[in-house]
Amino acid sequence: MAEIKHKAATPQSSQEFDLQGSVHKAEDFYHKNKNVINIALLAVVVIVGGFFAYNRFIKAPNEKKAQEMIFHAQEAFAADSFRLALNGDGNNYGYLQVIDRYGGTKVGNLAKYSAGVCYVKLGEYQKGIDMLKSFSADDKLVQAYAYGLTGDAYMELNKMDEGIGFYKKAGHYSDNELTAPLYLFRAGLALEKAGKPQEAITIYKEIREKYPQTNEGREMDKYLARLGEVRD
Template sequence: MEPTERAATGGTDDRTESIFEWLHANSRLFGIATAVVAAVALGGWLYTRAQAGKELRAEQDLQRAQASMVQGNTPLAQTDLEKLVSTRGGTSGAAQGAMLLAQLHYQAGEYQKGIDVLEKSGAARKEFEAPVEALIGDGFSQLGKYAEAAAHYRKAADATRFKADRGNYLADAARNLTAAKDTAAARQIWQDIAKDETSPLAAEAKVRIGELTARPETKS
């Protein structure tokens, strides 16, 4: 073997030996790192499985409460929904249960109780944010707190992904602003709605604009 080849081979051997020595010296570190990665993966899997189980149980509880409502057993349905909301918080089933429970309170004229359920239960998960904000708006409107209702309808409009729902929520906001005597803000919303000739609310918007224009302007 030529000197150059031996030198090259010797260099490769030295580097290989150096790598093996480093790996041997740090084998404990690698073992710990591997164990940590495995533990994180296992923990993530266990959490996902536990969350899936929680969602399933919440869905079952929700179906049970809905069955009671269909059968006309409102007291039992309300009891089931209260339990669902209090014990399955953070699940889709609990969020839907909170909306149903709020509606039961509204039907009984207990508007503040319904609002409290929605605000305290964490029902406004992203996928339910728009209908929850709209329901809160309904409650405030029934209480005669029109400015607060309008604010929540606007939040619902901002949260929804659907054009038709957005228009309906904005119209609700405008109606409540009119009731709150904030004619300037109400007219602005109707004007925005009227710009879309394809909107089913365009005709109403033009009528409301005419009505509000005839009134003295208040607030802004």
């Protein structure tokens, strides 16, 4: 009798068993927790949908309304009518009304900067400081100006340490040849006034080394010589 050979069954690999086991475990987990999972997924949909709805139906219209509302305040500001720009005239809105209604918009945030400038120009320095501190900008140049103006206001209030701090903050916030040497120079002058010549020398040397082509940079040898620092 011919020998009958039986082909051995090829066992499934352990990887296939593991995969099947994982699938079954995942199914079991879902069935046991499907209510929680479905609620979580629904929450994500609601949050994402709410975000887009907020941007489209609330944020965008508010930006437009704020832009329309600020128009006359900007005109008054350009004409140096700072009190009118702040408060409006009864018929047209000022920055303060824009901030009150739409302070959370980009236009409202910019109104805080402009209102801070108005207060400082009107000699209401603490109000200017408070308003400028509530402002924040993605634009580093504008933010540097806000810090620098805050320093000016503190100096007007004879709060020299705070003024110097904000001048340094403005000078170091954006490495450019417009605001950086300007506010570092003011910091140096304020340090001299505060009786801190060595700190002023450090600032003046920084200006001379980093911004030699600016008006401030070209003047630094003179200011350093006045403090006894002469080039070799």
